[in-house]
Amino acid sequence: MRNFKTSKKNRTNYIYYSADGQAIKIKPNEDEATTTIIVTLHSWDDAEFNADKRERYHVPVYMDAYCNENEDVAADRNPYLVDTASDPLESIIQSIEETEHKEKIGRLRAAIGTLKPQQKELIKKVFFEKRTNVSIADEEGVTEAAIRNRLKKIYEKLRKKI
Structure with a gap:
């Protein structure tokens, strides 16, 4: 060689x-x-x-x-070639989305803070521990429908506050 x-x-x-x-x-x-x-x-x-x-x-x-036969970019074949990092409009949109997301998270935290301790505990079990309604119902000695109704009330209360 x-x-x-x-x-x-x-x-x-x-x-x-x-x-x-x-x-x-x-x-x-x-x-x-x-x-x-x-x-x-x-x-x-x-x-x-x-x-x-x-x-x-x-x-x-x-x-x-x-590219197609006319050497025009065939957009349907190259979605990964789009560079949005240099697009100022895309940067603005992304920053707005991040700001809106942070605002919504802040409002959600404030709304969760207004819940009763039992409601907060139920939210914790469902969303953070990823438990099913059935397992929560078995633990609390109630029906699964009762857990669904509690969650429905919590969601309505949160929706009003957000």
Whole structure:
């Protein structure tokens, strides 16, 4: 297996380009250019070359999957490509929904605070302990219908307060 794109015997000098486009010649064993530096530069080049190669293969394949024959985005095929993070309107809507949710939770807590202790205990058993009406009824020695009626009264009271 080859380590580099250019064989070692053909490596007389290396030309790299800076961000501003200036060509830089590197010759082995000159100006403190060690083999380690050159190996590092080669590994970066190889990584970039391989990434470009993957992109040249994958982009056309995936573009066909997500675009129709007119190269228009086929919205029905790419729901995961929608980036709502950069959409200011979506951010505003999300913040409003979060604010409304917090307000509703606050009102619900206040409304639950007005319940009688027995009603609070029943809410705790149903929602926090995830118990069934039947198991609560067995524990309290009443019918399941009685528990349903109690819950119905609690829900009505909460609905009025919220």
